[in-house]
Amino acid sequence: MAVITPLLKGLAFTLKRFFSKPITYQYPEQKREPSERWRGLHRLKTENGQLKCVACGLCEAVCPAKVITVEAKETPDGRRFPNRFVVEVTRCIFCGYCQEACPKDAIELTPNYEFCGYTREEFHMTRDVLARN
Amino acid sequence: MTLAIFFVFAAFAVLGGVGVLLARNPIHSALSLVGTMVSLAGIYLLHHAEFIFAIQLMVYAGAIMTLIVFVIMLLDVRHEETESERLGFGKVIGMVLAGLMVVVLLVPLGAGLTGKAGGMTEEVLARVGGVEFLSEKLFTTYLLPFEIASVLLLVGLVGAVALAKKRL
Amino acid sequence: MLDFLIESILKVLVVFGVLLFVVAYTTWLERRVLGRIQVRHGPNRVGPQGLLQPLADGLKGFFKEDIVPVNADKIVYVLAPVLSIVPALMIVAVIPFGDSFRLFGREITMRITDVNVALLYILGLAGLGEYGVMLGGWASNNRYGLLGSLRTAAQMISYELALGLTLISVIMVSGSLSLVEIVNTQTVWWNAFKQPLAFFLFLICGLAEINRTPFDMPEAEAELACGFNIEYSSMKFAMFFMAEYAHLISLAMIITCLFLGGWYLPFGIPTPGLLKFPVFLAKVFVLVFFFIWERGTFPRLRYDQIMRLGWKWLMPLALANIFVTGVVVTAVA
Numbered sequence: 001m002a003v004i005t006p007l008l009k010g011l012a013f014t015l016k017r018f019f020s021k022p023i024t025y026q027y028p029e030q031k032r033e034p035s036e037r038w039r040g041l042h043r044l045k046t047e048n049g050q051l052k053c054v055a056c057g058l059c060e061a062v063c064p065a066k067v068i069t070v071e072a073k074e075t076p077d078g079r080r081f082p083n084r085f086v087v088e089v090t091r092c093i094f095c096g097y098c099q100e101a102c103p104k105d106a107i108e109l110t111p112n113y114e115f116c117g118y119t120r121e122e123f124h125m126t127r128d129v130l131a132r133n
Numbered sequence: 134m135t136l137a138i139f140f141v142f143a144a145f146a147v148l149g150g151v152g153v154l155l156a157r158n159p160i161h162s163a164l165s166l167v168g169t170m171v172s173l174a175g176i177y178l179l180h181h182a183e184f185i186f187a188i189q190l191m192v193y194a195g196a197i198m199t200l201i202v203f204v205i206m207l208l209d210v211r212h213e214e215t216e217s218e219r220l221g222f223g224k225v226i227g228m229v230l231a232g233l234m235v236v237v238l239l240v241p242l243g244a245g246l247t248g249k250a251g252g253m254t255e256e257v258l259a260r261v262g263g264v265e266f267l268s269e270k271l272f273t274t275y276l277l278p279f280e281i282a283s284v285l286l287l288v289g290l291v292g293a294v295a296l297a298k299k300r301l
Numbered sequence: 302m303l304d305f306l307i308e309s310i311l312k313v314l315v316v317f318g319v320l321l322f323v324v325a326y327t328t329w330l331e332r333r334v335l336g337r338i339q340v341r342h343g344p345n346r347v348g349p350q351g352l353l354q355p356l357a358d359g360l361k362g363f364f365k366e367d368i369v370p371v372n373a374d375k376i377v378y379v380l381a382p383v384l385s386i387v388p389a390l391m392i393v394a395v396i397p398f399g400d401s402f403r404l405f406g407r408e409i410t411m412r413i414t415d416v417n418v419a420l421l422y423i424l425g426l427a428g429l430g431e432y433g434v435m436l437g438g439w440a441s442n443n444r445y446g447l448l449g450s451l452r453t454a455a456q457m458i459s460y461e462l463a464l465g466l467t468l469i470s471v472i473m474v475s476g477s478l479s480l481v482e483i484v485n486t487q488t489v490w491w492n493a494f495k496q497p498l499a500f501f502l503f504l505i506c507g508l509a510e511i512n513r514t515p516f517d518m519p520e521a522e523a524e525l526a527c528g529f530n531i532e533y534s535s536m537k538f539a540m541f542f543m544a545e546y547a548h549l550i551s552l553a554m555i556i557t558c559l560f561l562g563g564w565y566l567p568f569g570i571p572t573p574g575l576l577k578f579p580v581f582l583a584k585v586f587v588l589v590f591f592f593i594w595e596r597g598t599f600p601r602l603r604y605d606q607i608m609r610l611g612w613k614w615l616m617p618l619a620l621a622n623i624f625v626t627g628v629v630v631t632a633v634a
Contacts, residue, residue: 007599014338014598024341160377160439167432174425187421195428196458199435203454206439206447264418264478 039094039109042087044131051131052106055082059098059107067091068098085127090120139179146172159205163198170194184264312413313394320393324546325355331593338597362539370441370532377440382533382540385433388426389547395419396554397481399564399578411578412481419480420468423555424461427510431457433544434512438529449528452518452604459611460509460516466619467502470626471559480555484563491562498622500560502615507556509611511548513592515599516607553588557581561588 025032034040045052055072073083099108110133117123125133145168152165174189271279329344329351336343344351369378396419399411416422431453438450474495475483483492493500509516518528525531530541557563561584564577572580602610 010598011594014594017340018334018337018594018597020340022337022340022342026342158374160374160436164377164380164436171429183416183418184421187418187425190425191421191428195425195431196461199428199431199454199458202432202435203451203458206435206451206454 034111034113036111038111038113039096041089041110041112041115041133042092042098042125042130043108043110043133044082044085044127045106045108046131051081051127052104053082053085053102054080054104054106055085056080056103058101058103062097062101064095064097065091065093082127085130087125087130088123089115089125090123135179139176142172142175142179145169146176160202163202163205166201167194167198170198184267309413316393316398316413317390320390320547320550321543323550324543325359327546327550327589328358328542329354330589331596334590334593335597338594359539362536365535367535367537368532370443372442373532374440374442377436378532379537381433381437381440382537382544383433384436385430386540386544386547388430388433389544389551392423392426392551393547393554395422395480396551396558397484397563398554399581400574415479415481417477417479420472420478420483424465424468427464428457428461430544430548433541434529437533437541438531441529441532443532445525445527445531446529449518449525449531453512453529456509456512456516456518456607456611459608460506460615463502463611463615463619464506464510466616466623467499467506468559470496470499470619470622471503473623473626473630480558480563484558484565487562488565489569491560491565491567493560493562494567496560496622496626498618499626500556502619502622503556503560506611506615507552508592508595509607511545511552513549514596515601517601518604518607549592550585550589553585553592556588557584 055070057070057072060068060070067088069084069086070082071084072080074080094109096109112133115123149165149167149169149172152168153162156162156165170189170193174186174194177183177189178186332354333343333345333351344354347353347357369375394413395416397410397412397415434453435450438446438448438453471483471492472478474492475486477483477486486492508514512518530538533541564572564581566572566576566580
């Protein structure tokens with residue numbers, strides 16, 4: 001008896017599990033809500049249709065993975081803006097330092113974790129892609 | 134129809150036997166022997182000896198050959214042990230015995246002996262049913278030899294355990 | 302003669318067709334049930350509820366590269382999967398699925414053949430079935446494979462004895478070796494009620510004989526990395542896989558015939574002719590479900606534990622059961 005009871009207990013346990021609802025998220029149809037502080041794909045914020053970024057280069061400097069490249073340019077009225085702003089997302093470690101370092105609150109990490117592509121180049125996210133994101 | 138099936142089984146049995154002798158790899162020999170055993174089982178079935186058929190499959194093809202294959206695998210004899218080509222005393226005796234065997238097999242053929250039919254024809258066998266008939270005979274008429282055989286097997290079993298236990 | 306031949310061939314085709322279909326869907330059932338036991342879904346993507354999954358698996362099996370290791374024993378390597386699946390399928394030939402029915406004015410029995418030594422035939426084929434696994438592991442010339450083979454051989458020989466001894470008590474109660482007659486003696490009381498210990502022992506030994514969890518020593522994933530079939534790929538692997546599930550289903554059918562009254566309802570409740578086959582199927586399904594359920598529950602036994610269980614517990618219990626059954630049968634007679 002002492003041998004069989006645990007076996008039956010085990011069977012009862014697994015049967016209970018069998019009738020319980022699976023906890024799996026059926027991913028593409030059923031998405032999991034990421035945490036509010038989830039650090040996903042970058043976004044360049046805009047204000048009145050213009051990028052907030054002034055291309056100061058602080059994010060480029062602070063980035064531990066060195067994935068950000070910024071090229072500054074000036075408008076005729078003397079306002080700086082990033083002519084080129086590339087984030088190589090494949091190498092990004094999503095630490096969020098760029099967001100912390102930005103004096104203009106121009107870059108942030110969105111909760112978007114669904115980005116994919118077939119080539120490496122598709123992951124070199126450019127200024128316009130990041131602004132639209 | 135039955136004869137054709139018999140010849141198929143017989144051919145496989147002989148092929149298996151030849152395979153046992155000619156295969157260089159012990160496992161292949163053992164497998165050929167399994168083939169022979171299974172073919173023999175088929176021949177038994179053709180002769181309405183269903184019990185012997187099943188026992189042949191179970192004991193010879195199943196258990197005994199499994200053990201042989203098991204031992205060969207365990208010892209891992211991959212290559213044939215090279216044998217001396219010298220004509221030894223044992224080989225001479227073996228050849229003489231083989232020759233005698235051939236004579237014994239050929240003499241009845243030459244003398245025109247074909248054996249004589251016993252009481253157990255196909256119809257009788259189909260009626261009495263192999264297993265029932267066999268067990269009745271075994272447990273009444275031939276009870277003593279049957280029991281002696283089982284005691285003999287038991288002695289063998291105990292002996293094997295006693296021998297193996299010494300080295301454990 | 303001719304219509305007998307035609308009837309037999311048709312029956313063989315139908316039975317094996319259905320068997321292979323059921324084998325394919327048992328893999329699906331197993332994965333779904335194991336999934337639910339582990340609180341997940343299991344395969345549910347290919348087709349509705351994943352019902353086309355076996356088809357996808359089969360196609361994958363066909364198109365995978367077929368690898369034969371350089372140092373393998375080629376002949377035996379190719380032969381092993383065949384030796385594994387043929388006996389597994391042949392067992393079904395003697396299993397009765399139900400009573401007879403009439404079709405086009407012919408009495409058609411729901412079995413391929415009724416040998417009067419069906420039980421011994423099954424034991425014999427079970428003995429042949431282990432060659433596939435043994436030789437497969439040996440021929441692939443792989444250490445894990447060889448270890449798996451050796452374990453299989455030792456385990457199957459050990460449990461075949463207990464299996465056979467358990468059967469003897471059933472034969473003593475039924476007085477026949479034919480599965481049909483054994484089923485027909487169980488119209489009122491199933492053998493599972495008359496022989497509860499034998500039923501229990503047969504269940505355990507049967508699981509060990511078909512190398513099912515918790516006795517899946519030959520292919521212990523954790524230690525042997527799949528054991529005997531480690532080098533096999535493509536359709537050869539698929540054949541081993543199919544043999545495993547064919548064994549599972551035939552074990553369920555044999556237990557149904559031997560202990561669960563075949564196509565009869567328990568306690569002498571009359572079974573209408575139309576219900577007989579569904580009743581048989583339902584019992585087989587319950588058993589197959591149980592085999593999957595226990596796989597999801599019990600951890601694998603260690604090798605020495607398996608041997609100890611087989612020789613020191615199951616064998617003596619089976620012998621004692623034979624003795625008690627003999628006394629009772631003689632006393633009643």
